[in-house]
Amino acid sequence: MTNKHYLSGRAFEYRVKHDLESRGYYCVRAAGSHSKVDVVAVKGSICLFIQAKTDGNITPAEWNTLHDLCACPTFLPIVATKNGTHLEYKLITKRRGRGRREWDSFDPGEDAESQ
Numbered sequence: 859m860t861n862k863h864y865l866s867g868r869a870f871e872y873r874v875k876h877d878l879e880s881r882g883y884y885c886v887r888a889a890g891s892h893s894k895v896d897v898v899a900v901k902g903s904i905c906l907f908i909q910a911k912t913d914g915n916i917t918p919a920e921w922n923t924l925h926d927l928c929a930c931p932t933f934l935p936i937v938a939t940k941n942g943t944h945l946e947y948k949l950i951t952k953r954r955g956r957g958r959r960e961w962d963s964f965d966p967g968e969d970a971e972s973q
Contacts, residue, residue, distance in 0.1 A: 896910040896938075907934065947963070
């Protein structure tokens with residue numbers, strides 16, 4: 859029997875993927891990879907590495923790994939989360955210790971390259 863948390867997480871990853879595809883991104887879902895990146899989305903020179911979390915909670919280790927994967931300025935570490943029925947995207951702005959999260963709202967719309 860399939861785990862309910864897995865099915866919920868998979869459904870959310872697909873929701874993020876389809877939302878970004880509707881905005882013109884080419885997306886790949888890292889199915890069953892157990893990596894820190896659930897979805898990779900590319901549009902022009904921008905590459906989003908996305909960790910999809912319905913509640914927005916991401917461990918410091920996951921946070922830092924995602925941050926460090928994005929050494930190139932056009933690779934952006936993103937956390938996708940839900941706010942009610944809407945998707946929200948957050949740009950990780952720096953490594954995280956035990957303190958508060960350092961992230962900004964991110965709009966994956968057409969002007970993503972200017973963010």
